[in-house]
Amino acid sequence: MLDAVLRGLAMQPAGTYVDCTYGRGGHASAILERLGDRGRLVVFDRDPEAIGAARKRFDGDARVGCVHGPFSRIAAEVRGLGLGSVHGILFDLGVSSPQLDDGERGFSFQHDGRLDMRFDPGSGIAAADWLKRAPEREISDVLKRFGEERHARRIARAIVRTRSEAPLTRTRQLSELIVSAVPTRERHKHPATRTFQAIRIHINAELEELESALPEAMDILAPGGRLAVISFHSLEDRIVKRFMRNEARGGDYPRGLPGAGPLHPPRLKIVSKATRPDEDEIISNPRARSAVLRVAERI
Ligand SMILES: C[S@@+](CC[C@H](N)C(=O)[O-])C[C@H]1O[C@@H](n2cnc3c(N)ncnc32)[C@H](O)[C@@H]1O
Structure with a gap:
């Protein structure tokens, strides 16, 4: 869903973008290709191997900052790099192909390896x-x-x-x-x-990570900035869907109660509800079968 992600991020060449889940850098590289000299990209990954590969790949490119750590620290880390608000944030949740393919990481039941499973x-x-x-x-x-x-x-x-x-x-x-x-x-x-x-x-406390990161992402997103999230199972997607819906209507108030109004002005506008990969993409990458992309814009 690379094209859908790039469209969703509504990229500006001089914008600042955060890829919260570098993985093997497919999305990050495509984002960087669309950035000019004044653009900035910050990439996160909890996996030291992934972030090591990112550092190597972007060595010497002053536009890129690499952070080894959980994306729940997004706001503090981005501010720590001296960047103010950002124009787009991407989460592509779950496990990367290199993590699944390396039996010793313990993520896959298809390869024998140590039962580790930590990112x-x-x-x-x-x-x-x-x-x-x-x-x-x-x-x-x-x-x-x-x-x-x-x-x-x-x-x-x-x-x-x-x-x-x-x-x-x-x-x-x-x-x-x-x-x-x-x-x-x-x-x-x-x-x-x-x-x-x-x-x-x-x-990996994955759902807690996501629950903490989404409000943090809101704090650093500039008005008009885009939040794009790809989830791989219903538990994650439920969190993303609920978060975007609540932020789009101004809080988590019970519907239909007399007098119930927004708790705060809406902070997000939903751009696309649930985009799924097409058949061609699923054929070329069967792991994408259950992916769902949601995009919202900061008001
Ligand atoms: C599906 S892969 C991302 C693939 C990437 N978009 C690409 O184009 O190659 C997910 C990555 O997110 C990382 N990750 C998962 N949870 C994380 C978290 N809470 N903080 C930072 N990175 C995380 C994993 O280590 C993994 O490398």
Whole structure:
């Protein structure tokens, strides 16, 4: 959805843009190509490998600033770089292809590797350490909440039973355990998909990150500036949709109550509600299948 993102950001050559999720830099490079000498781009990634690659790629380009850290710090970091308000902010949430393809990062049930799953392996706790200690109830709640996994209790029970015999340290161990614990199959979905997604979201506090970052983004967005967010599952998209809707109507007030009015003047105008990739894009990049782009403009 590169074209839709670039259109959504309504790019100005002398504008300042923030790519909150550098990944392997596809969006960042396209943004930079459209910036002139006075334009600025700040890129974030929590993953030291991703941000290391960004530093290397943009070395010597004074227009670009690279920040290793969570995007929930967007406002402070952007101000710290001496930039005032910005003209566009992009979030392309989730995992990057290099992260999924490197088995040792632990994100994929399709490759064997250490059960880590941290975007930043230098902070927080690895999935294996969480699975070693978490009570069965907590594991089951995480799988239900972040993976919408119907068999959460069954899988949590199997995890606790297995770890009492040997620690769960590898992605393959976890994925095989799930395959044998889950009695039914969803079409076109590996039985471990939901569990891996849930553990990753929990380990990286992904929804909390998004909930904190969106209001921060508003604080640094210039009037007329654009906020573009690509989400990959309904939990993220729900947060984005609700945030944009509330900001577009001036607060989270209950609808239909007599006398209920906006809590504050609307701060966003919705530009595009939910853009999804077309069939051609899905064929060339099957991982884009569940992507949804939403764009709003700061009033
Ligand atoms: C889907 S990829 C982005 C792909 C990128 N747009 C591109 O064109 O290559 C998501 C990236 O966001 C990073 N990420 C996820 N959560 C983050 C957070 N809270 N703060 C900073 N980076 C984060 C991940 O490490 C990953 O590299």
